[in-house]
Amino acid sequence: MSEVKTNKLTGTSTAGSILVTGEGNSTTTSLQQGLAKGWANFNGEGTAAILDSVNIASLTDSGAGKFSTTFTNAMGNVYYVFTGLAFHSSASGFDDAVCISRDNTQLSSVSTTVNPFYTFRVEGTVQIKDCKENMVTYNGDLA
């Protein structure tokens, strides 16, 4: 088995572009583009807290179901891809239907360093509420 020991990978032609041959052994994909640029698993109930993360400097709890993450290393523009998923068990023991979404009212505060978002729960009606387990992932270009 061959092994490369290094602390940093850099493209020779373009520093930020390294190609990886795909599973079919012919098509290539960008190593840098394919890497998640940030992710976090956090508890949104009570005192919100990050349990584990990459490139997330802090989590801000702005009220019921309202959070924002701040990146350690900024993104290159505001059109980075944000996906998220949350789980929450109701008092009756059943899992509530939940989702994570940005809201247009938050768009003005989206920046290359801060991403605000809401967590929704369905308890008869759709409500903006805290959820116990939350997972978010970011793809896109680093600055």
Next chain:
Amino acid sequence: MALGKIKADTLEHSTAGSLDTQFVVEGSAKVYARMESTGINQSLNTSGFTDNGTGDYTVTFTSAFTNNVFAGTTSPVGTAARAAQYSNSQTTGIDVDNFVSTSGSRADGAVGFNIHGDLA
């Protein structure tokens, strides 16, 4: 200067541990996009966008997958509680749908998604 090429099974950092390169190949996102009804804002491995109607879009890939059982996640952006999903998975593209959570009706709006799977 000729392009360099490294063939290796493992990458090892001095302090942060090592990683089999199969996880680099198989664990990398093969597609991602942040899109609106007017088009794609930022993406990896997308070649086309079609607006099929309110909240109903088709995205085509530049490089195809080996099969259509790849794994994708979506998140919406909306003026109210929204939900997003992808459907009609093909090796060359997917449909992306955006909904109002309270009614289930399709609605235009921004959506982010990423896909993991095997490239052809």
